[in-house]
Amino acid sequence: MFSVEPQALRDIHAVMGNPWWPLAPGWWLLFAALLLLALVLWRVDGAWRVRFPLPVLTLGSWRQEAARVLRRLRREANHAAPKATASELSELLRRIAMARHGRAACAGLHGADWLRWLSAHDPRGFDWVAEGDLLLHAPYAPPADVAAERAALRRLIDAAMAWVGTADRAPTGSESSA
Template sequence: MATPNLPLRNIHATESIPWWPLAPGWWLLIAATILVATAVWWWRRAQAQRRARVRGYFDQELERFEAPAAQVGMMSELLRRAARLHQPQAAHLQGEEWLAVLNRGLKDRPFRDELGALILDGGFRRDVAVADRDRLRDAVERRFMRWVRNI
């Protein structure tokens, strides 16, 4: 049993734990964070380089031809190639079905009306305007890049 005359002592709080040096768990967390950040940076850099190569290929193929009609024909061919890689059954479609595949997933649905008719038969026309070719090129490049980025 306890005796009532025991001397009481003051309770002293221990010193706070210093923040330096860090505990091993913090070092592991820092190393994992650096490793993940490096991997993400490397992956994004590789993707950007790949997109640049694909865009360069797209531009190189179009620069082979000077006539706007020939460039429109090449754009159509590039879309067919990308379609074969992305959706093999879509490369054999014609007319409105082909335009529906081209418009799928694009908010502004650029391949309708003039541009749709231009992509379908522009390679066979003699009177393709440069402004129409440029508008078509923007739409084709967006579609082409969207298809090949997933490969």
């Protein structure tokens, strides 16, 4: 029969788990460098953002979105109905205001109070009370002088573009109570 000497027998060894894990520090540095390169390329080249949207990294990009919509409204202001453009601009202004100053500061305002708030918080000092009446009445008013409405809408869009383009400033004592 078959006999085995006891010294020739070896104990059973367990198979090692994953010998490649944990990664060596060099691999972690390589991954970090690749991630950093991808983020830089994504922020620099706008086409990457369209193909690979990263919502976590676009939290602060309300300015870019608002500027894009305002540019579209400016292009369409000569051709679209002033009522539709005024409604969309009014909604966009509310979203911009809430992004800049918070929902509690401006979401409940309407009518002349809304225009006064816009004038008080516009960093460029645009007179929304005098110029912004179109935002309040155009969506509900009967058709009027379309050319004049379009010119007024272009002025309002330009003022909104300037508001989006300026950096946020720290609220002063009078603004924090508004």
